Amino acid sequence: MIDQAPVIAIDGPSGAGKGTVSQLVAEKLGWHLLDSGALYRLLALAVSHHGMTADDVESLRVLAEHLDIQFEQGDEGKVDIVLEGEIVTQAIRTELVGNSASKLAQIPEVRDGLLMRQRAFSQEPGLVADGRDMGTVVFPDAPVKVFLTATAEERASRRLLQLQQKGDEVDYDELVATIKERDDRDANRAVAPLVPAAGALVVDSTDLTIDKVVEMVLAEVKKAGIV
Ligand SMILES: Nc1ncnc2c1ncn2[C@@H]1O[C@H](COP(=O)(O)OP(=O)(O)OP(=O)(O)O)[C@@H](O)[C@H]1O
Numbered sequence: 324m325i326d327q328a329p330v331i332a333i334d335g336p337s338g339a340g341k342g343t344v345s346q347l348v349a350e351k352l353g354w355h356l357l358d359s360g361a362l363y364r365l366l367a368l369a370v371s372h373h374g375m376t377a378d379d380v381e382s383l384r385v386l387a388e389h390l391d392i393q394f395e396q397g398d399e400g401k402v403d404i405v406l407e408g409e410i411v412t413q414a415i416r417t418e419l420v421g422n423s424a425s426k427l428a429q430i431p432e433v434r435d436g437l438l439m440r441q442r443a444f445s446q447e448p449g450l451v452a453d454g455r456d457m458g459t460v461v462f463p464d465a466p467v468k469v470f471l472t473a474t475a476e477e478r479a480s481r482r483l484l485q486l487q488q489k490g491d492e493v494d495y496d497e498l499v500a501t502i503k504e505r506d507d508r509d510a511n512r513a514v515a516p517l518v519p520a521a522g523a524l525v526v527d528s529t530d531l532t533i534d535k536v537v538e539m540v541l542a543e544v545k546k547a548g549i550v
């Protein structure tokens with residue numbers, strides 16, 4: 324497969340900081356950004372809205388291929404995520420939707436249905452792609468691959484803070500359990516499991532600041548000679 328533009332693939336488990344780091348790296352380079360998890364979350368929400376079931380895999384493939392999604396410029400430089408005409412930027416961020424997304428993500432037809440849509444994000448001057456299989460399946464020729472991780476406890480603490488800032492009431496122990504359950508499902512599924520891609524730089528961010536992780540990714544980009 325030939326990538327249309329250089330790709331920085333950033334994979335890792337939930338809450339490792341992929342989204343935050345990918346956004347900052349994309350801003351610094353002036354590159355495009357793909358939050359592939361958002362696509363799985365949007366599909367999960369659409370499946371629920373349409374009252375579909377996980378066993379009708381061919382209908383899921385069709386829905387994944389044709390899902391009506393828009394990323395629109397909102398207020399203060401923020402991007403609004405629009406699903407079938409409705410702004411769902413916040414609605415897709417719940418733990419419930421994340422869990423439903425991770426269940427659907429086990430289905431090969433769902434992954435197939437989203438594959439070309441993800442690859443279409445690879446445009447000049449380059450793409451920073453965040454997910455679980457960016458470096459292994461979606462962009463196997465990416466010149467830079469990073470596997471970003473952190474302990475489940477640290478990731479739960481970060482998520483707790485994030486949810487508390489939004490005014491959500493959540494229990495820390497429940498969050499740790501949910502995160503471990505999702506890690507387990509993502510890492511042990513039969514298709515595109517969450518594993519570091521061959522040659523990926525593995526970064527454990529448990530004791531690292533966001534700025535330090537961004538610096539490490541940019542050093543890897545420089546080493547690869549793509550900017
Ligand atoms: N190195 C870090 N130190 C402290 N907090 C961090 C670090 N990296 C990310 N965070 C914070 O952790 C939270 C989760 O980060 P983020 O949403 O980027 O993770 P993610 O890997 O994209 O998760 P998901 O896959 O579930 O979308 C955010 O509030 C972010 O600000």
Ligand SMILES: Nc1ccn([C@@H]2O[C@H](COP(=O)(O)O)[C@@H](O)[C@H]2O)c(=O)n1
Nearest residue numbers: 359360361363424425428454455456509
């Ligand atoms: N490339 C990807 C991205 C995501 N998933 C699945 O979606 C779930 C939600 O992803 P977030 O990054 O938004 O938390 C995630 O748990 C995965 O199961 C995927 O399989 N592949």
